[in-house]
Amino acid sequence: MYETILSPVDYGGLRLKNRILFAPTTFGLSDEETLAKYRALAEGGCAMIIVGDVPVGKSRFEKSLFDAKGFAFYQQLAEIAHAADCKLCAQLHQSDSDLLAMLKYLPALLTKKLTPDQLREKLNEAVGPYITKMPKRKIQTILDGFGKAALLARQAGFDMVQVHGDRMCGSFSSALFNHRTDEYGGSAENRARFAVEAVRAVRTAVPGMPIDYKLAVRQEDPHFGNAGVAEEELSVFVPLLEQAGVTSFHVTLANHSALEDTIPPASHPYFGQPGCFLKFCDEVRQYTALPLCGVGGLNDPDFVEQQLASGRIQCAAMSRPLLADPDLVNKLKNGQAAQIHRCVRCNKKCLGGLMAHQGTRCIYDALRAKEA
Template sequence: MKYSKLFSPIKIGSITIKNRFAMAPMGPLGLADANGGWNQRGIDYYVERAKGGTGLIITGVTFFDQVVEKQDPSTVPNPLYKPVNFVKTSREMTERIHAYGSKIFLQLSGGFGRVTIPTNVGDIPPIAPSAIPHRWLDKTCRAITVDEIHAIVKQFGEAAFHAKRAGFDGVQIHAVHEGYLIDQFAISMFNQRTDEYGGSLENRLRFAKEIVEEIKKTCGDDFPVTLRFSVKSMIKDWRVGALPGEDFEEKGRDTEEGLKAAKLLESYGYDALDTDVGTYDAWWWNHPPMYQKKGLYRGYCKMVKEVVDIPVFCAGRMDNPDMALEAIENGECDVIDLGRPLLADPDYCNKLRCGKITQIRPCISCHEGCMGRVASYSLLNCAVNPQAARERVNAYEPILKKKKVLIVGGGVAGCEAARVLAIRGHQPVVYEKGSRLGGNLIPGGAPDFKEDDIALADWYTNELNRLGVHAHLNTELNEEEIKAMDYDTVILATGSKPKVFSLGDDSHTYTAEQVLLKQKDAGKKTVVVGGGLVGCETALWLAQNGIHVTIVEALDKVMAVNGPLCAANKEMLEALLPFNGVEIITGAKVTEFANGEVKVDTKEGSKTIMSDSVILSVGYKEENTLYNNLQFDIPDLYLLGDAKKVSNIMYAIWDAFEVANHI
């Protein structure tokens, strides 16, 4: 079997993991009960990934501090809030996970410090090693005291004790990574102390050293303690991160110091380093959007592996099995972390082990269902998998009678509805007017950095074929044809159309979709009207292909109306545009396009831009004509996707799942 090496066992401290895959820690927002334990959603969520073949489950961050940086116990689990409840609920989870031969580590947080996200942790005073600026709030943090450091260290030992009692196989410390509190101590930019916790690298790592020593003293040397570790910070300045390929002066931890830190952390007793790069000031490194290349940490992990003798984990868009295998064979890492890919498909490992690669549902790195919802609503979900963290609530409903279901439209909503209906035992048939399934995934996936949109469209095509769903392509139905057909239920997922208007030269005015599909040539210079997500991504793609692009946006900033868009995605795209030479004019309106001249009304007055074309990206309009004409003729009729309301991929899939699961 080609990927057999990915399924060879490996030791982490005293325990053996059955394969080389770990579930990367992702914040378990919405998975806790009010008493600091796991709710049923949390238990089901982690068990499902163990059932899917993952060798090691690492929970997302759990808090425990009851002294310095108190957290709402209903935000994430907390082993010290009510230890009996934590142990009781954890036992149910760990015992079920062990039934599948998987191991599970509890990730313990030393605190957020200057990077507290207000919507997640409530109204608490921000702390830090020193009086430094907060990452998000217009506040100066309070310097933590030595006694408070000692209190946190002691609580680490107590929390790990309860984790061990609850059946966890080890713990992961959160973290000398991403700029969290312990990392703030480790980075000289943030740590301006003059006591034993500041100054030299050894002093700045003293907090991390005392933590592992306390846990080993409490739980024994045979209880594995791993560490989430960022080898390089990627900080240009306060709240300003570097871009891939950018020449900059590192203000945080540089690679040289990172490798020294790795060796010290091993000497302190850590059993493995779960390695990445970045900080909250350069958030698009730790939470890589689609604009980051796949496997972006591999080189850094290899450098760490060359200086330590403990296992090194590598995350960072490692969902390509060939890339994962190559990383293991090249000695770049020992374990592959899968975070968002296991949100998208909990059965990733089992499918790969059996060679069913085309059945693995791809993550599209959109962050909409995970980090976007975590930051906005304190809920962890997945855009492409409506069952993620809702495994029991969204389990497939049994059917009493098979129904024939007509689905008009083969975009994501139509495909998801057909998939769910077929799995449940109904008989769906899809009619799509285009030449392939996928709808807006096809133009959306045209840029190189959106390759996973195409992968998702291909996945739907393969799944419907595997499930025996007949898809009629290049076939557009009208209302009379639909009324004449014999179906129990009709779903209309007829999508949307780009909004267009005339500026004068209609022959050189195109939609973003036409340009993305290469139906129209934008020329050497173009103006994109509209700075939403589609307009910005189109502009970036064109600029990366040597075209001079100007974005004209009516609002005061680009991407003002997209959400919940994760800060990592939004901030990286905003930074990439000028980095690639895209000019941006906000608070402006295009009034005319003629003879290669684009007239723009700006706050400073009228402006003329020479351009070969104008690309309209001002939104979409629901294509719901069929529904309006049929709504009084068909009893069991549903409207889904953009045809119902123009939105994003996530809500198209989620709504389709909800409806199709209850027909």
């Protein structure tokens, strides 16, 4: 019944055993708990895990390939994934947060005069000036970091890299944030330059490695997302990224607005429907023949099968459905679809848990513990 979901696919030069990918996710858990979640996901049957927010330099806040402890963590993760015949992809990213602005607001946050949501809003407001005023020397250092990180990722055991097209790539891409007057700003071609050069840096460092690109799309009618690529500019960005070396596109909504927009609950006024971001895949398809991975509201296996079988997308990425049931793919394979703990897109323990600094979890966790 789920022949397409369970069929192998060539995803941008990487052969995957099926079409289900674990979407990049921030866990906010201890290393031990994080590795346990990744192990359950790999053993549950998904074809590839995309590890979110792997920085392209040293970092105080995230696991970095550039320090011994971080590199060892990723090596361990690669061993866990590969032992379960699961591929591993590193989402390479550079934050576009102005750390000086963050430090300025830290006292207010600690004294609870400023909520985390208010801090996020203020940091988003600081992105434009930060990107616009960034010295070219710093730009080049960051771009070099993409190549160096890709090389380290391959050495650590990753099978693919994904260039994060939101964050700094997305902010340079967006006319809402990027007000530069040099070759990195102005026209769509110029605003694409940072992302294109990041991809080229990766391609030069790891010539044979598949490169996925998280293509964050900004919608204006109605307005959702602030960074990323405006829908009407996809015709410029997509061919340039493909020429630079991208081998597949992971298509989603742009960020830098409410998290409930990019991780929409079933009650979302605009993105509550199944496959809520797949319309962006349809738009991207006009400009490329490369494999597309869809994401967003893909919690019904029957619906996912239909989208894959039609050729609308080649892979389906999901986070919440696999957090709800890491064994989702194995259950489909074993004819146990009725036993899947289906994500209801409530956002209570996943996004809600992360925002409450309790870690990304699921309402089904207690039920699975009883079953175990």
